[in-house]
Structure formats: C-alpha cells, structure tokens
Amino acid sequence: MSFLPAPPRFLFFCCLEAPTSVGGETSLCDFRKVYQQLDPAVLYSRYYTPVKSGLFSDPTMM
Secondary structure, three states: OOOOOOOOOOOOOOOOOOOOOOOOOOOOOOHHHHHHHOOOOOOOOOOOOOOOOOOOOOHHHO
16 A cells, blocks of 8 residues: 555455455455566566576585
8 A cells, every 4th residue: 555645544355255265365456467566677587496406416506
C-alpha cells in the first residue's frame, strides 16, 4: 500500500473456497501480470544449477 499517504488501520482477508491441494499460500494478486509489467531495468533473474550437477564436490567451496 505504498501509494497511500498513510497505512490503513485495518486489512481484511477472506477465503471463500479453501484450496484443494495440500499446503501452499494464496497470493494477493496475479503475479503473472506483475511480472509482465515490471520494468526490465529492475528485473533480475537468478539461475541455479541442479543439485547433482557435479560442479561442486565440497560445499565449503561454494
């Protein structure tokens, strides 16, 4: 709520239908749309190698 001059006094959340899958979290917005609207200048991508890639044999070398 950074666009407001002051933080709201109350925030209300409601779940009308519980998720059918086990665990997880309910997002508060459509993050696909947020991602599409991000300025490329602030977009950062991080790629991880597979755990069993064999690149590191000693975890302390990471």
